[in-house]
Amino acid sequence: MGGERLKIILSLTPPLLIIFTLFFGGIFYGFLQSLGYQPAIGKYEINFSAYYNVMFSERYAKLFWTGLGLNLWVSFASTFLAAVFALFGALAIRKTFFAKTICNFIYSLNLPMPHLVVAVGIIFVFSQSGLLARFASQIGLIGSPGDFPVLVKDKYGLGIILAYIWKEAAFFFIILMSVLQSLGENFEELAQSLGANRWQRFRYVILPLVMPNLFSASIIVFAFSFGAYEVPALLGVIYPQMLPVMAFEFFLNPDLNARSEGMALSIIIAIIVMILVVFYFWLTQAKIRKD
Amino acid sequence: MSKLNIKNLIKSFPSMDRPAVNNVNLDIESGELVAFLGPSGCGKTTILKMITGLFQPDSGDIILDEQSLLKIPTEKRGVVMVFQNYLLFPYMNVNENVGFALKMKGVDKNIIDQKVKEMLELVKLPDIGLRKPKQLSGGQQQRVALARALISNPRILLLDEPLSNLDAHLRDEMRDLIVTIQQKLKVTTIFVTHDQEEAVLLADKIALIFDGELQNFTSPKNYYEKPKNIKAAKFFGGVNFINAKKHNDNLSTNIGTIHYKGENYTDLNEDNIITIRPENIKLSKNNDFNNNSFKGLIKSVIFSGTHTRYKIIVNDLELECSLQSVGLQDIKTDDTIYVHLPSDKIWAMNE
Numbered sequence: 001m002g003g004e005r006l007k008i009i010l011s012l013t014p015p016l017l018i019i020f021t022l023f024f025g026g027i028f029y030g031f032l033q034s035l036g037y038q039p040a041i042g043k044y045e046i047n048f049s050a051y052y053n054v055m056f057s058e059r060y061a062k063l064f065w066t067g068l069g070l071n072l073w074v075s076f077a078s079t080f081l082a083a084v085f086a087l088f089g090a091l092a093i094r095k096t097f098f099a100k101t102i103c104n105f106i107y108s109l110n111l112p113m114p115h116l117v118v119a120v121g122i123i124f125v126f127s128q129s130g131l132l133a134r135f136a137s138q139i140g141l142i143g144s145p146g147d148f149p150v151l152v153k154d155k156y157g158l159g160i161i162l163a164y165i166w167k168e169a170a171f172f173f174i175i176l177m178s179v180l181q182s183l184g185e186n187f188e189e190l191a192q193s194l195g196a197n198r199w200q201r202f203r204y205v206i207l208p209l210v211m212p213n214l215f216s217a218s219i220i221v222f223a224f225s226f227g228a229y230e231v232p233a234l235l236g237v238i239y240p241q242m243l244p245v246m247a248f249e250f251f252l253n254p255d256l257n258a259r260s261e262g263m264a265l266s267i268i269i270a271i272i273v274m275i276l277v278v279f280y281f282w283l284t285q286a287k288i289r290k291d
Numbered sequence: 292m293s294k295l296n297i298k299n300l301i302k303s304f305p306s307m308d309r310p311a312v313n314n315v316n317l318d319i320e321s322g323e324l325v326a327f328l329g330p331s332g333c334g335k336t337t338i339l340k341m342i343t344g345l346f347q348p349d350s351g352d353i354i355l356d357e358q359s360l361l362k363i364p365t366e367k368r369g370v371v372m373v374f375q376n377y378l379l380f381p382y383m384n385v386n387e388n389v390g391f392a393l394k395m396k397g398v399d400k401n402i403i404d405q406k407v408k409e410m411l412e413l414v415k416l417p418d419i420g421l422r423k424p425k426q427l428s429g430g431q432q433q434r435v436a437l438a439r440a441l442i443s444n445p446r447i448l449l450l451d452e453p454l455s456n457l458d459a460h461l462r463d464e465m466r467d468l469i470v471t472i473q474q475k476l477k478v479t480t481i482f483v484t485h486d487q488e489e490a491v492l493l494a495d496k497i498a499l500i501f502d503g504e505l506q507n508f509t510s511p512k513n514y515y516e517k518p519k520n521i522k523a524a525k526f527f528g529g530v531n532f533i534n535a536k537k538h539n540d541n542l543s544t545n546i547g548t549i550h551y552k553g554e555n556y557t558d559l560n561e562d563n564i565i566t567i568r569p570e571n572i573k574l575s576k577n578n579d580f581n582n583n584s585f586k587g588l589i590k591s592v593i594f595s596g597t598h599t600r601y602k603i604i605v606n607d608l609e610l611e612c613s614l615q616s617v618g619l620q621d622i623k624t625d626d627t628i629y630v631h632l633p634s635d636k637i638w639a640m641n642e
Contacts, residue, residue: 186378192365193343193372194392195443204391208382 034263041256050260054268060261066240071269074157074242075226078164079218085165086172087214091206094180104177111170115163119234122163127152152235157242159235168221172214179213180206212284219280223273243269293356293369293446293479295319295342300351302337311337312348313503319496322477324470326484326494328526334503335483339449342481343370355446366395371445375452377436379424385411385435386420392443410438413472430461434468441476448473450482454489466493487527499523515568517553520642524566530611531572533565535639542639546606550582550634560641571636572612574601574622580631589626603630 035046054060093103110118125131133148142148152159191205232242241249243265250262297317303310312334319325327335340346342353344365353360360368371392379388387394389410390403398406411417414434424432433453440448453469454462470493473480484490490497491511499506499514499522507519518524521532535542535549540556542549542565549565578584587605594616601612601622610630622628 186374186376187380189340189343189345189365190372190374190378191391191395192345193368193370193449194439195366195395196391197366197395200395204395205380208380 030263031267033260034267036260038256038259043257043260050264051268054261054264063239063241063246064243064265067243067246070157070240071226071243074160074164074232075222078161078168078225079222081161082165082168082221083172083214083218086169086176087210089169089173090176090180091202094177095185107173108170110167111174113167115167115228116230116234118167119163119231122159122166122235123152126159126162153237155237155240157232157236160232160242163231163235164221164225168225171221172217175213175217176210179210183209215280215284219277223277226273227269294321295447295479295481296352296354297338297342298352298354300338300341300353301349302334302341302346303349310349310503312341315351315500315503315505317498317505317508319479319481321479324473324480324482324493324495326482326490326497327500328484328487328490328497329500330485333500335500336451337503338500339372339451339481339483342447342449343372344368345372369443369446370449371440371443371447372449372451373436373440373453375455377424377429377432377456379427379432379435379439381424384421384423385416385427388424388435389420389439389442391439396443406442407438410442411435413441413475414438414468428461429457430465433457433461433465437469437472441472441478445478448478448480450480452484453482455484455486462489469493499526516636517555517638518566518640520640521564521566522642524640528568529566530569531567533608535563535565537561537563546585546608549632549637551637551639552634553637553639555639558641559639563639563641565637565639567632567637569600569611569613570598571633572610573631573633574603574612574614575629575631576622576626578629580629583632583634583637585630585632587628587630589622589624589628592622592624603628605630 032046034050035048036043036050037046054064089107093100093107113121123130127133128146128148128150130148130152133142133145136142136148137145150158151162187205187209188201191201196204227244229244229248232245233248236242236245247262247265247269250258250265253259253262295317296319297315300312300315301310302312315334315338317325327338329335337346341348342360344360344363347361355368355370360370379385380391383391386404386407389407393403393406407420408417411420414437416431416434416438419427419431419435424435427435433456437453450469454465457465466489469480469482482493491514494511496508497511497514498508501522507514507523509517509519514523514527518527518529521529524532533544533546533549535544537543537556537559538548540551542551542563544565551565573580578586585605587603587610590602590604590609593600597616598613599616601614603610603612612630
């Protein structure tokens with residue numbers, strides 16, 4: 001019995017050591033830095049002043065709260081719209097038809113694309129010097145490319161939202177297609193024979209059936225878009241700035257004291273995402289208990 | 292109470308080298324309980340789906356109470372289908388599942404609640420309204436599915452393999468329930484099955500379908516006593532077939548002349564086939580019979596409890612006979628025996 005236990009402990013030790021050292025070790029050290037502990041520059045005091053500075057100081061408070069607002073808006077809007085596009089795309093092409101394979105391929109194509117490439121693609125297509133602007137100008141819809149609405153590097157994060165929709169819709173699509181295909185059409189056919197029209201079949205049958213998977217995928221996409229740096233860095237404006245970009249700029253600051261603020265901001269981002277994930281698990285567990 | 296006429300119905304699928312449904316004609320009377328019987332892939336569910344409107348036929352018509360259904364969308368046909376695997380909505384409780392059709396029609400919630408209660412009482416499950424489908428047994432799920440289908444007073448009720456997912460005990464219970472409810476509500480009902488026994492026990496009439504073609508549409512009794520062709524006879528357990536020719540109001544075969552009393556004699560072709568069920572053949576060690584009696588040799592004897600099965604060779608022809616084991620004569624393999632084919636139990640067919 002004792003030998004068995006020792007065997008289990010010994011076999012678990014190497015992976016646990018790696019996880020604790022690399023992951024929790026990094027987080028712990030980052031957390032310490034956010035509390036002002038930076039031995040490299042002779043700071044050993046532990047306090048919450050970096051958190052206070054980021055959230056409430058005259059210098060950073062406005063940046064932080066508008067950045068948080070933009071973060072929430074971009075993440076909610078892009079997650080919701082990507083899910084909606086993917087859902088309608090999956091519903092449109094789930095049935096067998098002659099071009100289904102091609103449509104499937106096109107829809108899933110941008111899944112392996114790096115976010116950076118997608119962001120550059122958005123600039124090429126949607127910026128005021130991009131393809132759409134030039135085309136609209138060529139066909140006389142607008143006077144010059146400069147008249148094209150500002151969709152990239154705009155204060156509402158539209159370019160960022162477009163990039164995330166473009167990229168994440170493929171992720172939602174893959175998940176939804178597998179769910180819809182495993183469900184088949186029997187539930188809808190049944191609902192139809194029970195008198196449900198097209199809208200009712202969508203509202204009362206398809207949506208509730210795909211919702212658990214859609215919700216799980218949404219949490220992943222939301223958490224990613226809330227904490228990702230490269231797309232907002234490329235497609236965002238200086239003010240308002242999304243929180244991950246703001247955090248990175250703290251790190252780039254030649255004044256090493258600013259690193260504590262950067263770490264505090266990163267920890268805040270992680271805590272917000274964690275709260276949402278915990279809320280999600282609480283919701284699903286409550287539903288399981290109710291069932 | 293609705294009358295259904297199916298006229299020259301044809302449906303093909305690109306993946307099949309023959310039509311899935313080939314020129315099917317059926318007239319189903321109001322309040323009848325009809326079985327579509329046939330092996331898997333014979334087209335019976337395809338017909339059901341065309342009646343609901345989930346498939347469109349290539350040609351032909353489906354007429355319900357003198358009105359063609361083809362232009363009417365599924366949700367407005369009043370034809371409700373109960374699927375083989377019940378398909379209760381997993382995210383709804385039993386009450387919500389049963390009330391679904393009325394909710395889709397925008398019926399007042401109080402009326403829905405009242406009707407749901409009535410339906411659950413009808414299927415003898417009055418106290419499970421708040422349960423989720425996964426908390427129900429297979430039999431309970433089937434009953435809830437039935438209640439959900441019946442709540443909107445369908446003009447036609449379609450049941451796709453309604454008993455196939457149930458164990459033997461539940462099957463008997465469910466079968467009785469379906470018959471009771473169908474007789475009470477008088478709803479014209481069609482069910483699909485590949486189980487011959489199920490069709491015989493439940494249906495007023497059976498439509499036998501092979502390879503998309505309707506073989507016969509008649510009462511269960513006729514399938515045993517007066518099958519239309521060899522395929523129908525074999526599907527219902529027929530094993531004895533004798534090639535015959537018309538001869539002086541009787542039938543001539545290679546085991547001798549057979550006296551025939553069937554009312555279809557004039558409709559028979561010159562060359563035809565005689566069939567007789569194993570349980571209708573009589574055996575005797577002495578020749579006790581006046582006609583249709585032939586000398587044969589017992590090839591094998593198989594005791595199967597209540598009945599004993601004999602294989603007899605008569606002039607190179609093998610016949611099978613099944614007799615009740617109780618009070619049986621002592622007949623053994625290689626015994627010489629007289630085989631009697633009672634003229635009122637013989638049936639001759641063209642195909």
